[in-house]
Amino acid sequence: MRLLLKKKSVVLAVLLLVGGLYLINHSDFLMAGLSRSPEIHPSELTWQGQLLVSKESWVDRGQYLPLNVSYQLLAGAPATEQRYLSIGISSVNRKKGSYLISTLQSIFSMSSSEERSSMVVVVLLADFDTGWRMATLKDIKTTFALELEQGQLVVIHVPLEFYPPITGLKRNYNDAPERVTFRSKQNLDYAFLIHYCAGLGQYYLQLEDDISCAKNFLSSIRNRVAEQEKQKVTWATLEFSVLGYIGKLYKSGHLPLLARFLFLFYQEMPCDWLLTHFKLVMTQKATILFKPSLFQHMGTFSSFQGRHNKLKDKDFDDGFYTNPVAEVFSNISTYQKNFPNLAWDAGEAFFWGLSPVKGSYLTVVFKEPAVVTWIFVETGSGTKDLLQSAQVELGHDVVTTGKDKSCKDFQSVGAIENGKFEMQEVDKKYSSASKCLRILVTATQKHWVIIRKIRVTTKQSAPRQE
Structure with a gap:
């Protein structure tokens, strides 16, 4: 009996020793989200912005599943009052030219003054090339000074240190390593962007940085949402374009969950596939797609290796355009x-x-x-x-x-x-x-x-x- 107790004591001591060594060796990783501060480049004239988190969600209300990330606020300032719609756009350096400025011009020019006052556009400059960010930020400040001043446009960045590994990942679907890295980082970009936008608007609209908009798209969305709510049918995503991750609308209260969903499964599959699964786990059984589409893919070259991209939404109604x-x-x-x-x-x-x-x-x-x-x-x-x-x-x-x-x-x-x-x-x-x-x-x-x-x-x- 004494021998058995002695063996148990030895095993317990070994387990405690191994556990202690693990915690010591991984303490930097475990505390990274709490103790690290993002590297600020003085030349960017940036400062760390406070995250506005929606308290509508039980996830953040109870501090469950913390998503530790700090943001650099590059331009603009979020309004203190919630708007009807927040619009998220993630942009990276394209090898064959940028469409971001044209996309933002389409968003604002296709909206009335009343519609612009009901929205806030959040642009995540998600490239780690400081020179590109500086040049892009200069263009945005020059072209959209009024929108920045009125709180209709906010530009942010997340430093590399807050990203989990994006190279050496498993190759699901036999994708090339470069493709896996690209799509995985894109999921993380969207996760951080969506997390930031929680609480900024009653609803959140995901767009890409190479689209054109239908005239008065916000009013069309508002009308469609009102119609949908009258039906009292559970929904997680309303779609205003059939293409990729363009024109997808979410309730603000779902954004903390969506951000963590993309973050947890970032290396498994492309974002538009993940979003199909998100709808299902949120108990939305069927796709809710409205026609005509309100957004059209405008870019000629993809953000992935500058490949030629001919994607067009055949249901986009050009009649909206003026x-x-x-x-x-x-x-x-x-x-x-x-x-x-x-x-x-x-x-x-x-x-x-x-x-x-x-x-x-x-x-x-x-x-x-x-x-x-x-x-x-x-x-x-x-x-x-x-x-x-x-x-x-x-x-x-x-x-x-x-x-x-x-x-x-x-x-x-x-x-x-x-x-x-x-x-x-x-x-x-x-x-x-x-x-x-x-x-x-x-x-x-x-x-x-x-x-x-x-x-x-x-x-x-x-x-x-x-």
């Missing part, structure tokens, strides 16, 4: 009632003209001078009636000749290729206000031409001073 007020003129003969202005106006109608010759044009004259930030031109119907050779130009100084208006001098922005033209961040190269946008035919073609869409985003500016 260009700036303008007049449209063309010397290309019109077929029936398919007038030139139809290429500029919202909707599915288009301009259809007879065979253009070299020097033919379609000119848009803005009512107010504006700095153009994004241009998109689409011609043809499938492979037919494409505009084969033309260039897109911006002009200044309006002149009137008979019934037509145009501009004195034009600058070439770029050439239409394969019937299409798109240019982001136009204002970086053409920063002065424009009064005209012209499509100039540079070679005669025998086929007729359809100009299906001309779409631009702008920021208003005073007329150019000579």
